[in-house]
Amino acid sequence: MDPANTPLGRMLVEEITPVVMVLCTPLVEESCLKNSLSFVEMLSPFCSFNNIDVPVRTASDQPYRLQKFKLRLFYASDIRQPNLEVAKERLKQVITQAGEKDDLCSDPPHFSNLLASSESGIQPSWFEYFNKELVRTMSFSDHESFDHPVACLLVVSSKDEQPINRFVDLFNTNKLPSLLNDGAMDPKILKHYLLVHDNQDSTQEKAAKILTEMRSTFGSNECQLLCINSSPHGLVERPENPWAPYKCDPSPSQCLGCFLNIDDFNKIKDLMQDLSSKHIIPYMEQKIRVLNQQVSATRKGLRNQIKNLWWRKGKEDVADSPDGPMYTFSSIESQIRVLGDYAFMLRDYELALSNYRLISTDYKLDKAWKRYAGVQEMIGLAFFMLDQSRKEAEYCMENAFSTYLKIGPSGQQNATRCGLWWVEMLKTRDQYTDAASVYFRICGEEPLHSAVMLEQASYCYLLSKPPMLRKFGFHLVLSGDRYKKCDQIKHAIRTYRSAVSVFEGITWGHINDHVHFHIGQWYGILGMYDLAVKHMLEVLACSHQSKITQEFFLRDFLQIVQKTGKTFEVLKLQLPKVNISSLKVVFDDHRTYASPAAATVGESLWHSLEEDMIPSLSTAKTNWLDLQSKLIPKKYRESNVCVAGEAVKVDIEFKNPLQIPISISSVSLICELSVRSDEMESALASGANSFLIVGADASSKTAELQNDDDFINLTTNRDMSSENSSFTSSEVDFSLGGGETTVVQLTVTPKVEGILQIVGVRWKLSDSVIGLHNFDSNHMKKKNTKGKRKAKPAPRDNLKFIVIKGLPKLEGFIHSLPEKAYAGDIRHLVLELRNQSEFTVQNLKMKISDPRFLNIGDQENLKTEFPSCLEKKKASEQSGVHGSSNNLSQTVFLFPKDTSIQGKTPLLWPLWLRAAVPGYISLYITVYYEMGDISSIIKYRTLRMHYDLQVLPSLDISFQISPCPSRLQEFLVRMDVVNSTSSESFQVHQLSSVGHQWEISLLQHVDTIFPSQSLMAGQALSCFFMLKSCRKSLTSQDEISTLSPLLGSDVRLGPEGSNEPLFDICSSPLADFHHCERLHLGMSHQGDPNTVDFILITRPVKDNIIPGVSNPPHLFSHHACYCSTSSTSPISWQVDGPHTLYHDFSASFYEINLRMIIYNSADAVASVRINTFDSTNSSGHLSEGTTTVSTDPSGDQAGWRDASVVNDIKVTSDVGGSRAGKSLSVESVPPFIWSGTSSTRIQLEPMSTSEIPLQICVFSPGIYDLSNYVLHWKVVSSNDPGNQEGASRSSGTCQGYPYYLSVLQSS
Amino acid sequence: MATTACFIIVSRNDIPIYEAEVGSTAKREDAAQLHQFILHAALDIVQDLAWTTSAMFLKAIDRFNDLVVSVYVTAGHTRFMLLHDSRNDDGIKSFFQEVHELYIKILLNPLYLPGSRITSSHFDTKVRGLARKYL
Incomplete structure (x- = not known):
């Protein structure tokens, strides 16, 4: 690539050209101004030659031809260093003008578009102009000579008096620029004399006369005549005006050069060409040759160089001024510089380079830093133009740049120019990254300039390969900041937006x-508030910023919004955040909810509860869906159904992401209701879509509130909408503290039938901005209470409702249901059902999730007093109470047939609550009802109620039953009661055994073991009771026990002599709850006659009840079911007979008759064999038998579940073992023998007893232990061979109980 | 200790996952955004440099006025970027290496999703401790 064709090359060829100083008289100017041009302006278009084709021969002998050439014309008065302030002002104007042109409203090009466009298209075009202007502010410096005039053009008008004298006067030193006067340049320069003649003033004759006079005075070659304004009418039209680009501020009214016709044109052109090719170029050639000879003579060659070095060393003590020593034009240094510059201007870059290098070392040694830098700069440029040694060129530029900077503020301007050239050089070589860093270095203190430079740097980053976008953005922002500092807000916005x-x-x-x-803020300053708001919205949710910044952002935003004077509606406003996934819709179709809590319960739970009650699902579906499909298009068949006049509730979560509180007002739902048109329902004829904002329910609740000072200020405003609208609406106001989350419940209540669509939510932030949020986004998850009917609905359809005609709706609640209760607590509650509409509902059914906790009472005990209604009454009254237990057999409670609820009269129904087990208990109640006499697609509805109950542990009760060894059918019962509450005290009132086959009695009076009567917190109590089975025969009693299991016997545990009434465990709630407890424990024990149930009734100690508060009377019942009485073997026996006998042994031995009663408690026939053996002759055998007995049961116990029983057996068997040992050791025991058969076998029917006669013979008085017998038993499992338990203990051996018999000698 | 230092961990998706101002000077309100700007722009340089060397520590790769950006690139292309005004190359290298160990420990946490923001307060205290020690 030819360096001359690069941007920098073109710039150098245009800018570093010979300067011609113009001196003219005022009359010349006057003539020119007729064309509204100054003289220099008039000539300027003709100063650059694209095809001059002049042969040039400089120092070398080889001539070359110049094609392009340019002269720069300046008035003498302009040839001085421009005033910095003026220059700055002009540059500022350039920037401001460029800024005005920008269209701030349109979107800036996206960087990807920028990348696609060509290089020149990326940067704003005014950069080039700005750079040129900036470079021009540095012209006419005295440290470089290419701005020094080469020639002088003296111009006099033909109208001037004494033109010859005028010429002489013009070149008067007083008016000449300082450069010529102070010796910086040679005042003897080439002079050219020009006579300007205005054709409008007079004919050319006078001018021709003056010209001849001039020629005789100044020499014929140096004088010329220029005739202008040849066109008399001033109406010269030309296709393109050559002056236009040269005039800075073209004023449209004047036509430039209107008096100049084509002759004038050509004359000016010829004049300038003649001037440059015949005068200036030859003059420069000649000057180069002369100077070159001079330089060669003094400085070239080894001898001269050494001399020069030595001479310069001697000057080292020169004062170190920034400009270095003053060099006059006659000094050899100046001459070398001039030589270099002239060579540069005539494109002999080799010559220029050698001379610059020569002078560079000199300047360096002289510490003339500014000149040194200037020369380095030129070396770099010369290298560039020669297109060689890129490295060195860059090094030189860098060197020049840093040297300029080194000399302080005066060098800053030069450094800027040097930098610009350097940047251009790098850009030419595609080193954009380096170029950008150079731009960055150019930035000086002047913020405006650095802003432009930074912006240019940013574009360099964009142009670099690969594009460095982040750097691009960063530098644009930096540049924008500087622009802002200079009040160039439009530029600042432009850069930021890019x-x-x-x-x-x-x-x-x-x-x-x-x-x-910042974009928002600056738009605000410019008054473009719409755009400002748009950008400010982006920063509102700045949760990562500090609190101060957040406040600042929000305040500025609100200020700008206020300035706009209108309310904005912003889709997706980020303050506060709407948590879409939290969206929850609750509405009533055929399912209605008594409380918000009930709506949160899963549909499947309700469904399982209602299964038995509602008409079976399939029929229900066909029933009303069929109806529905007739009424409504298929499209809406899947939609939800809601009832006119009943609110659809929507729960939405709002979150404040900031640390500062924000206030939200007028939160409401956006809804559409398209009223059903005539084809569907003729009744409603009102028009199409009606928009309505439907508001929030007053029952909005806060969740996860972090600050206590948070408050929700609700204003219900139900009648906001006009009367004829099909909605009612209300709004919610609240304020969110920093980081808070609030769930707001909004409701929409349709008034007429149609199709309701919930579109979104709207709110007002700080009373100024309205935020909208549509619910139609895909990730919306509707946590609906819909069941199986809606398998996969489209998200949007979830918020679509078919509004049907108003229906009666039951409202229900339970009075005085406690939130906390101790386990065992029995309460009397009342359920109230109300129907607000005038239509009746009928056919009511009710079901309760857990009958252990909640039982339905009888209507007659609505009025009864609790707990006295439970007290035991006389036997005659008892019969009526038992009827209620029939309720339990069916799980669904049917209200009496004639029950209907209408109008204002509520239905009251008693309920019994018993806190059965500790824990958090959820109670679900569902009431089914059918519409009375209105026809609707909904035939029935259900009312769902949900209550939460916390049950605290109160008393832990355990029973331990062990059979009495010596008594048949009697058991010892140990009751352990531990009060596990933290503060409550209880008074043990009554213990009842359930079932009439058991009789319970106190073993020891309570007062003796438990004198204080009340069980304090943490206290434990153990009581012993005797339990007696009064069952006589198997078959008849078993039936009775299943029919009426709740007859029982009671033991009062209160203080002795108290006459507090006992409670009837057979009465309705207690018996029902007991039944539930039994059911809960399972059916496997059902019918097992060896188990017993206990009910312990306690009351809280009266002291704990706070006086003044009317506490309901408390009663606690604790149920223990299926306490097993069975022991190791199904066989129990008792040896019955006398204990002390008198006999005269002198007469004969004594035969004693005994009998053994054996009871079979198994449910199968058992065969028992009784072996008796005499202690004397088979002692060894006995010991063997003992060991088998003691080990056998433990082996059998392997699969047993009841551990307590195992322990008991071990104890007994151990006793047997020790006793056997003792019987062996006592040798002196007088013998007795069993008489009769030594082995008896009998068959025992299940649950039956039988008696076996036994006889012993005693030969001497003494005490006899009749334990040496063994019972072998075998249970014949009758009809169920697979019965595991029967198989495992189908046989066994029991050692006899000790039975002591004292036989005394009778006197 | 450096008067100004800003440490950022940038995930491979160019998302900052950890930020800490570890300088000793009082935090200025506008400094945070300037630091982010500088570090964000320096990613352009890292992008080029990271593939030219096998070393993880890239030394000082960019500068803005008197602030220098030093970068350490892990094998997973997570970038630790430190903006600092001190000239303590060895200290910075040790700092990066120790932070890398901490970062690996974070990665080993099965509950940490790579590329998500590091919220561990333990990590934060450790990093600040290392900054006091080395910078």
Whole structure:
């Protein structure tokens, strides 16, 4: 690539050209101004030659031809260093003008578009102009000579008096620029004399006369005549005006050069060409040759160089001024510089380079830093133009740049120019990254300039390969900040907006906030509030910022919004955040809810509860869906159904992401209700979509409130909408503290039939901005209470409702249901059902989830007093109470047939509550009812109630039953009661055994073991009771026990002599709850006659009840079911007979008759063999038998469940073992023998007893232990061979009980 | 200790997953965004440099006025970027290496999803401790 064709090359060829100083008289100017041009302006278009084709020969002998050439014309008065302040002002104007042109409203190009466009298209076009202007502010410096005039053009008008004298006067030193006067350049320069003649003033004759005079005075070659304004009418039209680009501020009214016709044109052109090719170029050639000879003579060659070095060393003590020593034009240094510059201007870059290098070392040694830098700069440029040694060129530029900076503020301007050239050089070589860093270095203190430079740097990053977008964005932002500092807000916005596209979508929070906030703020300053608000919205949810910043952002935002004077509606406003996944819709179709809590319960739970009650699902579906499909299009068949006049509730969660409180008002739902048109229902004829905002219920609740000072201020405003609208509406106001989350319940209540669509939610932030949020996004999950009927609904359809005609709706609640109760607590409650509409409902049914906790009472005990109604009454009254237990057989409670609820009269129904087990208990109650006499697609509805109950543990009760060894059918019962509450005290009132086959009695009076009567917190109590089975025969009693299991016997545990009434465990709630407890424990024990149930009734100690508060009377019942009485073997026996006998042994031995009663408690026939053996002759055999007995049961116990029984058996068998040992050791025991058969076998029917006669013979008085017998038993499992338990203990051996018999000698 | 230092961990998706101002000077309100700007822009340089060397520590790769950006790139292309004004190359290298160990420990946590924000307060205290020690 030819360096001359690069941007920098073109710039150098245009800018580093010979300067011609113009000196003219005022009359010349006057003539020119007729064309509204100055003289220099008039000539300027003709100063650049694209095809001059002049042969040039400089120092070398080889001539070359110049094609392009340019002269720069300046008035003498302009040839001085421009005033910095003026220059700055002009540059500022350039920037401001460029800023005005920008269209701030349209979107800036996205960086990807920028990348696609060509290089020149990326940067704003005014950059080039700005750079040129900036470079021009540095012209006419005395340290470089290419701005020094090469020639002088003296111009006099033909109208001037004494033109010759005028010429002489013009070149008067007083008026000449300082450069010529102070010796910086040679005042003897080439002079050219020009006579300007205005054709409008007079004919050319006078001018021709003056010209001849001039020629005789100044020499014929140096004088010329220029005739202008040849067109008399001033109406010269030309297709393109050559002056236009040269005039800075073209005023449209004047036509430039209107008096110049084509002749004038050509004359000016010829004049300038003649001037440059015949005068200036030859002059420069000649000057180069002369100077070159001079330089060669003094400086070239080894001898000269050494001399020069030595001479310069001697000058080291020169004062170190920034400009270095003053060099006059005659000094050799200046001459070398001039030589170099002239060579450069004539494109002999080799010559220029060698001379610059020569002078560079000199300047360096002289510490003339500014000149040194200037020369280095030129070396770099010369290298560039020669297109060689890129490295060195860059090094030189860098060197020049840093040297300029080194000399302080005066060098700053030069450094800027040097930098710009350097940047251009790098850009030409595609080193954009380096170029960008150079731009960055150019930035000085002047913020406006650095802003432009930074912006250019940013574009360099964009152009680099690969594009460095982040750097691009960063530098744009930096540049924007500088623009803002200079009040160039439009530029600032432009740069920031370009940067936005880069930072789009990144998660570097501070960056995004900074950019958007500032754009918003600046738009605000410019008064473009709409755009300002748009950008400010981006920064509102800045949760990562500090609290101060958040406040600042929000305040500025609200200020700007206020300035706009209108309320904005913003879709997806980020304050507060709407948690869509939390959206929850609750509505009533055929399912109605008594409380919000009931609506949160899962549908499947309700469904299982209602299964038995409602008409079977399939028929219900066909019933009303069939109806529905007739009434409504298929499209809506899947929609939800809601009832006119009943609210659809929507729960939405709002979150404040900021640390500062924000206030939200007028939160409401956006809804559409399309009223059903005539084809479907003729009744309603009102029009199409009606928009309505439907408001929030007053029962909004807060969740996870972190600050106590949070409050929700609700204003219900139900009648906001107009009367004829099909909705009612209300609004919610609240304020959210920092980081808080609030769930708001909004409701919509349709008034007429139709199709209701919930579109979204709207709210007002700080009374100024309205936020909207539509619910139609895909990730919306509707946590609906819908059941199986809606398998996969489209999200949007979930919020679509078919509104049907108003229906009666039951409201129900339970009075005085406690939230907390101790286990065992029995309460009397009342259920109230109300129907607000005038239609009746009928056919009521009710079901309760857990009958252990809640039981339905009889209507007659609505009025009865609790707990006295439970007290035991006389036997005659008892019969009526038992009827209620029939309720339990069916799980669904049917209200009496004639029950109907209408109008204001509520239905009251008693309920019994018993806190059965500790824990958090959820109670579900569902009431089914049918519409009375209105026809609707909904035939029935259900009312669902839900209550939570916390049950605290109160008393832990355990029973231990062990059979009495010596008594048949009697058991010892140990009751352990532990009060596990933390503070409550209980008074044990009564213990009842359930079932009439058991009789319970106190073994020991309570007062003796438990004198204080009340069980304090943490206290434990153990009581012993005697339990007696009064069952006589198997078959008849078994039936009775199943029919009426709740007859029982009671033991009063109160203080002795108290006459508090006992409670009747057979009465309705107690018996029902007991039945439930039995059911809960399972059916496997059912019918097992060896188990016993206990009910312990306690009351809280009266002291604990706070006086003044009317506490309901408390009663606690604790049920223990299926306490097993069975022991190791199904066989129990008792040896019955006398204990002390008198006999005269002198007469004969004594035969004693005994009998053994054996009871079979198994449910199968048992065969028992009784072996008796005499102690004397078979002692060894006995010991063997003992060991088998003691080991056998333990082996059998392997699969047993009841551990307590195992322990008992071990104890007994151990006793047997020790006793056997003792019987062996006592040798002196007088013998007795069993008489009769030594082995008897009998068959025992299940649950039956039988008696076996036994006889012993005693030969001497003494005490006899009749334990030496063994019972072998075998249970014949009758009809169920697979019965595991029967198989495992189908046989066994029992050692006899000790039975002591004292036989005394009778006197 | 450095007067200004800003440490950021950038995930491979160019998302900052951990930020800490570890300088000793009082935090200025506008400093945070300037630091983010500088570090974000330096990613452009890292992007080029990371593939030119096998070393993880890339030394000082970018500068803005008197602030220098040092970068350490892990094998998973997570970038630890430190903006600092001190010239303590060895200290910075040790700092990065120790933070890398901490970061690996974070990665080993099965409950940490790679590329998500590091919220562990233990990590934070450790990093600040290391900054005091080395910078």
